[in-house]
Amino acid sequence: MNISLNMNYMKIQKLTIALCILIFAASCGGLGSENETGTQKTTKKNKAEKEKPEADPKGIGEVENVNLTDPLNENMIESGKAIYEMKCASCHKLGQDRVVGPGFADITNRRRPEWIMNMITNTDVMLEEDPVARKMLEECLTRMPNQGLTIGDARDVLEYMRKNDMKQVGKKDQAVKDEQSS
Amino acid sequence: MTVLAVGITALLFSACKQNGSVKDATSAVKGDAAEEVYVAPGEYDEFYAFLSGGYSGNITAYGLPSGRLLKEIPVFSKYPENGYGYSEETKPFFNTSYGEVPWDDAHHIELSQTDGKFDGRWLFVNANNTPRIAKIDLQTFKTTEIIEIPDVAGLHCAPFITENSEYLVSGTRFSVPMPQKDVPIDSYKENFQGRVNYVSVDQETGEMSLSFQIQMPGFNYDLARNGKGVSHGWTFLTTYNSEEAHTMLEKNASQRDKDLMAVINWKKAEEHLEQGKGKEQKTSYYHNVMDESTGIVESEVKKSTTLLNPGDCEGMVYFVPVPKSPHGCDVSPSGEYLIGNGKLSADMTVFSFSKLKQAIENEQFAGDHNGIPIIDYEASLHGVLKEAGLGPLHTEFDGKGNAYTTFFISSEVVKWDLEETTVVDRKETYYSPGHLTIPGGETKEPYGKYLLAMNKITKDRYLPTGPELAHSAQLYNIEGEKMELILDFPTKGEPHYAQAIPADMIQPGVKKYHKLEENEHPYVAKGEGKAKVVRDGNEVHVYMTAIRSHFAPDNIEGIKMGDEVYFHVTNLEQSWDVPHGFTVQGAHEGGLLVMPGETLTLKWEPVKPGVFPFYCTDFCSALHQEMSGYVRVSPKGSDVELQWSLDEES
Ligand SMILES: [Cu+2]
Numbered sequence: 001m002n003i004s005l006n007m008n009y010m011k012i013q014k015l016t017i018a019l020c021i022l023i024f025a026a027s028c029g030g031l032g033s034e035n036e037t038g039t040q041k042t043t044k045k046n047k048a049e050k051e052k053p054e055a056d057p058k059g060i061g062e063v064e065n066v067n068l069t070d071p072l073n074e075n076m077i078e079s080g081k082a083i084y085e086m087k088c089a090s091c092h093k094l095g096q097d098r099v100v101g102p103g104f105a106d107i108t109n110r111r112r113p114e115w116i117m118n119m120i121t122n123t124d125v126m127l128e129e130d131p132v133a134r135k136m137l138e139e140c141l142t143r144m145p146n147q148g149l150t151i152g153d154a155r156d157v158l159e160y161m162r163k164n165d166m167k168q169v170g171k172k173d174q175a176v177k178d179e180q181s182s
Numbered sequence: 183m184t185v186l187a188v189g190i191t192a193l194l195f196s197a198c199k200q201n202g203s204v205k206d207a208t209s210a211v212k213g214d215a216a217e218e219v220y221v222a223p224g225e226y227d228e229f230y231a232f233l234s235g236g237y238s239g240n241i242t243a244y245g246l247p248s249g250r251l252l253k254e255i256p257v258f259s260k261y262p263e264n265g266y267g268y269s270e271e272t273k274p275f276f277n278t279s280y281g282e283v284p285w286d287d288a289h290h291i292e293l294s295q296t297d298g299k300f301d302g303r304w305l306f307v308n309a310n311n312t313p314r315i316a317k318i319d320l321q322t323f324k325t326t327e328i329i330e331i332p333d334v335a336g337l338h339c340a341p342f343i344t345e346n347s348e349y350l351v352s353g354t355r356f357s358v359p360m361p362q363k364d365v366p367i368d369s370y371k372e373n374f375q376g377r378v379n380y381v382s383v384d385q386e387t388g389e390m391s392l393s394f395q396i397q398m399p400g401f402n403y404d405l406a407r408n409g410k411g412v413s414h415g416w417t418f419l420t421t422y423n424s425e426e427a428h429t430m431l432e433k434n435a436s437q438r439d440k441d442l443m444a445v446i447n448w449k450k451a452e453e454h455l456e457q458g459k460g461k462e463q464k465t466s467y468y469h470n471v472m473d474e475s476t477g478i479v480e481s482e483v484k485k486s487t488t489l490l491n492p493g494d495c496e497g498m499v500y501f502v503p504v505p506k507s508p509h510g511c512d513v514s515p516s517g518e519y520l521i522g523n524g525k526l527s528a529d530m531t532v533f534s535f536s537k538l539k540q541a542i543e544n545e546q547f548a549g550d551h552n553g554i555p556i557i558d559y560e561a562s563l564h565g566v567l568k569e570a571g572l573g574p575l576h577t578e579f580d581g582k583g584n585a586y587t588t589f590f591i592s593s594e595v596v597k598w599d600l601e602e603t604t605v606v607d608r609k610e611t612y613y614s615p616g617h618l619t620i621p622g623g624e625t626k627e628p629y630g631k632y633l634l635a636m637n638k639i640t641k642d643r644y645l646p647t648g649p650e651l652a653h654s655a656q657l658y659n660i661e662g663e664k665m666e667l668i669l670d671f672p673t674k675g676e677p678h679y680a681q682a683i684p685a686d687m688i689q690p691g692v693k694k695y696h697k698l699e700e701n702e703h704p705y706v707a708k709g710e711g712k713a714k715v716v717r718d719g720n721e722v723h724v725y726m727t728a729i730r731s732h733f734a735p736d737n738i739e740g741i742k743m744g745d746e747v748y749f750h751v752t753n754l755e756q757s758w759d760v761p762h763g764f765t766v767q768g769a770h771e772g773g774l775l776v777m778p779g780e781t782l783t784l785k786w787e788p789v790k791p792g793v794f795p796f797y798c799t800d801f802c803s804a805l806h807q808e809m810s811g812y813v814r815v816s817p818k819g820s821d822v823e824l825q826w827s828l829d830e831e832s
């Protein structure tokens with residue numbers, strides 16, 4: 001310890017903590033999520049293996065299988081948009097930028113639909129037990145709240161996310177397609 | 183003379199207490215008492231106990247047997263802790279025909295009943311000073327309604343519930359000129375009257391409405407209970423001051439050897455009402471109801487009541503004599519026994535309902551009071567519990583044939599056999615208990631197990647806190663033949679009465695948050711995109727949202743001196759236990775504590791130009807300190823435009 005510098009130990013500890021927070025916060029920001037998206041295809045599997053071998057790409061919760069259909073269902077999109085605006089928009093924007101939580105752009109290409117819906121409806125368990133969600137929490141420091149959505153509501157929001165991905169990055173559902181192709 | 187004797191005994195008693203109390207109390211506790219009240223961390227209590235707060239105006243919820251304070255529920259008093267009575271939504275709760283009355287003296291708890299048993303739907307409590315009855319919703323533990331009771335004074339005798347929550351019955355503690363008018367006080371006998379009031383309860387919503395009142399002689403109506411089982415349909419009210427004295431009641435209202443207990447057949451009253459015997463009376467009283475979908479309290483002024491006069495309504499009202507100034511009558515679980523608590527008499531009078539009814543049928547009357555028949559005392563008597571202690575006050579039951587009575591003057595609880603009217607056991611209390619409660623002890627099927635005595639005098643029970651002390655309560659295990667003192671804890675305000683109910687009758691239905699979709703507040707912002715600021719003359723309405731850990735908007739400019747700013751804060755969270763607080767520098771109306779999905783409004787009138795912070799007062803998240811914003815106030819007539827933003831986006 002740098003006690004010779006005549007600085008009080010507590011102060012240093014506080015400083016270190018503050019610094020750590022800063023670093024984490026930055027990695028939760030736009031940069032962090034961009035990185036993750038950019039290297040998605042090549043690193044996703046490796047990363048999962050390295051961290052926790054048993055990480056389930058579908059997450060943990062009631063949602064085990066989601067049937068993605070095309071073309072997009074406009075009724076679901078409309079309902080999903082309304083829910084998003086009321087219950088999510090204060091923390092998630094539609095683009096890449098993080099506000100409180102990560103921006104939603106590209107999410108269906110990064111995460112499986114089951115994972116997304118479990119994250120929305122089984123939030124507390126996901127934040128405790130799912131390694132990917134847990135890591136995000138460690139970076140963002142704010143707990144994503146369970147916003148009381150039913151499975152049906154979450155499915156509507158997912159449909160809206162798929163539409164948003166087409167608009168933001170020109171492709172959707174890539175997380176499922178990747179899995180199928182590998 | 184008797185009064186003096188009693189006073190001296192009381193003195194002697196408290197003198198003894200002063201000397202050896204710590205020792206006495208310790209030796210009164212068995213070795214395994216701690217185990218009996220220990221609720222391990224993470225585990226729950228077996229019962230909710232709701233204690234009235236007396237002059238705090240509020241109610242507290244405790245867990246039994248641990249004595250953990252779970253919550254203080256504000257009812258008749260403003261409560262800065264959560265903004266109750268400060269928020270624009272809740273201010274109208276205090277509207278009365280006397281203007282705004284943001285305080286009262288809350289006495290008796292009544293849990294709603296179905297078939298003579300607690301059902302866990304609502305809780306009712308009375309305000310003594312400015313007569314009112316409030317309803318608390320047991321899903322949210324929030325006050326949702328307050329009704330004023332007109333033409334009475336001192337609503338001590340309230341709000342006693344009937345077997346199926348048909349009515350909340352109350353009586354006037356003080357008789358007053360009727361209608362209220364400027365008359366000499368010594369014209370009491372000529373001008374003063376009493377009222378017994380029947381407030382009906384809507385079985386769907388719990389909404390109260392003053393159904394009818396009964397005109398009564400100018401006595402002091404003290405306490406009441408309704409019949410159950412065999413005596414369902416009847417109300418029994420103890421009274422004092424049958425002398426109709428108006429001064430030095432201490433002496434003048436205790437002249438007679440016996441006072442009168444009123445016996446009212448309310449089913450008969452309903453029949454008379456149906457036959458059109460009720461007379462419209464002009465009056466004025468407030469009814470304040472919270473709309474569940476908005477959280478907004480609306481006041482309505484009611485202009486008349488329906489009055490029944492016993493003279494026109496045969497078979498509706500009787501009296502029966504009871505020993506001197508009884509304080510309350512309690513009805514046994516079967517409904518057969520009515521216990522008159524002597525207060526100034528050492529005896530407890532036990533009436534038999536079936537004998538009473540028989541006496542009415544046989545017209546065994548010993549005269550009348552203003553035409554109201556007085557039933558023969560001997561003919562209705564079941565027995566007398568002789569000299570069980572000094573100053574008997576209140577009685578409850580264990581459902582196993584025993585009654586338990588507090589004795590104020592001799593500081594004890596006495597267990598006695600109802601059928602035999604003999605004492606079974608007695609235990610000291612510390613000191614001078616008022617009411618006691620046994621879970622379900624007032625119903626057809628008491629749960630028994632525990633007895634909580636609420637004491638009026640604390641003295642040396644706890645570490646001293648100066649001249650002013652918290653009132654003490656003591657918990658006894660009553661499962662065995664002998665009562666065991668197992669816990670002692672301080673309480674809030676002056677608990678008068680309490681009722682306790684098994685936790686599993688409430689816990690499963692407790693609401694965890696308000697659904698945003700169901701929020702119909704006129705100033706709700708359902709989503710951050712709906713946040714905005716709107717000027718309407720000198721009123722500025724801020725539609726604000728709160729979520730961990732920011733407000734939207736968080737920069738507001740264009741407020742001018744002379745504006746009234748209304749911050750309507752909607753908490754967008756949708757999970758349990760994530761309230762957000764809101765306050766702004768210099769706020770005269772305290773702060774808000776907004777539950778998830780709820781909208782609450784704080785009114786703010788700036789007093790000087792400048793830039794003032796607002797912030798979240800609830801430690802809601804790791805970034806709670808960051809949850810803040812600024813409002814800029816400009817001089818009157820300034821040309822700063824109204825604008826608002828979050829993260830520099832409008
Ligand atoms: Cu907050």
